[in-house]
Amino acid sequence: MSFESALVIAGAIILSVGLYYSFMIVSILRKQNMAIAWIVLTAMIVFFLLAFVLYALQTLGFITLTIPIESITAFVFFFGSIFVLILTVVNSRLFIDLFGIRLSDKEAILKFAKFIDIHPFFLQSRMSPEYTITCDACGKNVKYSIPDIVRSHPNLERGVKIEEAMGTVNYTFFLRHRCEGAIREIPVTHDEKFEYRSKRASRIL
Amino acid sequence: MNVEKINELTGYVIPIGNGAVGKTSLARVMSNFTSDHRNYGHLLNGVSKTKNLEFEFIPTTLRIADKPHKVLIQMLVPPGQKEDAGDQNSRSFNQVMDIFQFYIKRVDVILFTYSLTSRESFNDLMFWQNAIHEYVNEATHFILLGTHKDHIENIEVTEEQILKGLDYLEGEVKKNLPRWVGKCTHLEVSNLTGENFLKLFAYLAGAIFRSRKIIP
Numbered sequence: 001m002s003f004e005s006a007l008v009i010a011g012a013i014i015l016s017v018g019l020y021y022s023f024m025i026v027s028i029l030r031k032q033n034m035a036i037a038w039i040v041l042t043a044m045i046v047f048f049l050l051a052f053v054l055y056a057l058q059t060l061g062f063i064t065l066t067i068p069i070e071s072i073t074a075f076v077f078f079f080g081s082i083f084v085l086i087l088t089v090v091n092s093r094l095f096i097d098l099f100g101i102r103l104s105d106k107e108a109i110l111k112f113a114k115f116i117d118i119h120p121f122f123l124q125s126r127m128s129p130e131y132t133i134t135c136d137a138c139g140k141n142v143k144y145s146i147p148d149i150v151r152s153h154p155n156l157e158r159g160v161k162i163e164e165a166m167g168t169v170n171y172t173f174f175l176r177h178r179c180e181g182a183i184r185e186i187p188v189t190h191d192e193k194f195e196y197r198s199k200r201a202s203r204i205l
Numbered sequence: 206m207n208v209e210k211i212n213e214l215t216g217y218v219i220p221i222g223n224g225a226v227g228k229t230s231l232a233r234v235m236s237n238f239t240s241d242h243r244n245y246g247h248l249l250n251g252v253s254k255t256k257n258l259e260f261e262f263i264p265t266t267l268r269i270a271d272k273p274h275k276v277l278i279q280m281l282v283p284p285g286q287k288e289d290a291g292d293q294n295s296r297s298f299n300q301v302m303d304i305f306q307f308y309i310k311r312v313d314v315i316l317f318t319y320s321l322t323s324r325e326s327f328n329d330l331m332f333w334q335n336a337i338h339e340y341v342n343e344a345t346h347f348i349l350l351g352t353h354k355d356h357i358e359n360i361e362v363t364e365e366q367i368l369k370g371l372d373y374l375e376g377e378v379k380k381n382l383p384r385w386v387g388k389c390t391h392l393e394v395s396n397l398t399g400e401n402f403l404k405l406f407a408y409l410a411g412a413i414f415r416s417r418k419i420i421p
Binding site for chain 1: 327328366369372373376
């Protein structure tokens with residue numbers, strides 16, 4: 001067996017393990033209706049695996065392919081680049097979701113005002129004030145502002161819950177905080193004047 | 206011998222609100238209340254989750270225009286559980302109200318009970334307002350009753366919120382019952398120290414008297 005054949009067989013084994021994990025990811029994401037990108041990636045892994053197997057069988061002399069080996073390599077290179085592109089886009093979305101997006105305070109306030117449907121003028125005074133709460137897990141003080149909440153939740157629907165009850169409006173912000181090697185989400189409730197009112201138990205994301 | 210005639214009245218009071226806000230404790234402290242006692246912790250220790258309709262009969266007196274009235278407050282304490290949790294020994298509010306609907310002929314006072322330390326329990330009164338409206342009549346009085354007044358450091362419900370909630374509640378009652386002539390008020394109490402219980406007795410006795418005067 002040539003060195004190239006051994007390398008390709010080892011690659012195929014590694015790809016098989018990757019395929020197992022990608023199936024796992026698809027099954028998790030399918031429940032959230034977010035699996036499309038990973039279904040494409042899984043299909044590409046299957047394609048690579050087939051190409052690897054064909055390449056190995058050809059170099060070992062078990063089969064003779066009518067397609068030149070250079071064409072298979074070119075296909076693997078091309079689809080490999082698409083694979084990397086999809087993976088980086090998916091990962092960038094994941095990291096934005098986890099760690100937030102870059103927005104200035106003003107941009108964040110504008111986004112928040114649009115989301116809660118009030119004129120940004122009423123939120124000008126809320127640009128800088130920082131609220132401080134104590135994390136129930138690590139016991140440390142956690143400072144945050146409304147722009148921080150907006151930055152940490154590119155999809156604001158997941159970061160802000162608006163509740164109208166008993167003649168008043170309550171805003172629950174899902175504050176993200178890194179502690180003890182994990183990211184925690186602490187639900188904090190603010191009244192209609194955006195004054196801090198209460199917090200609930202945190203959970204690990 | 207000149208014997209003063211005492212009028213006797215019985216009024217039905219239902220405290221409603223989320224679980225663990227202090228409805229059962231309130232009824233228990235009311236039935237054991239004495240104005241010189243300042244700690245009811247021993248009564249609260251044994252309180253557990255209400256699983257069925259609980260009853261407390263609390264006698265009190267009221268003087269109106271120099272005439273004495275004996276008022277018997279019949280407290281009907283339903284569970285604070287909104288839905289059936291699957292526990293066979295535990296019933297939800299709706300289940301209990303369905304079972305006892307023939308017993309509960311009229312309600313004189315509804316105590317919308319919430320914990321001052323839980324904004325959620327206050328906001329959820331919206332649910333309770335919808336749940337109880339079929340038991341309300343034109344003379345039913347409402348009290349927005351905040352418990353845990355002694356937990357000064359953990360209070361989450363502001364006075365402004367209480368007043369807005371009261372306006373909201375009054376508006377909703379008038380929407381459902383355009384001929385409603387009852388009253389809405391608010392009071393904050395402590396089941397532990399008995400703070401404001403004298404006021405609560407006066408409010409309840411007065412509300413029952415007024416309710417019975419409107420609809421005998």
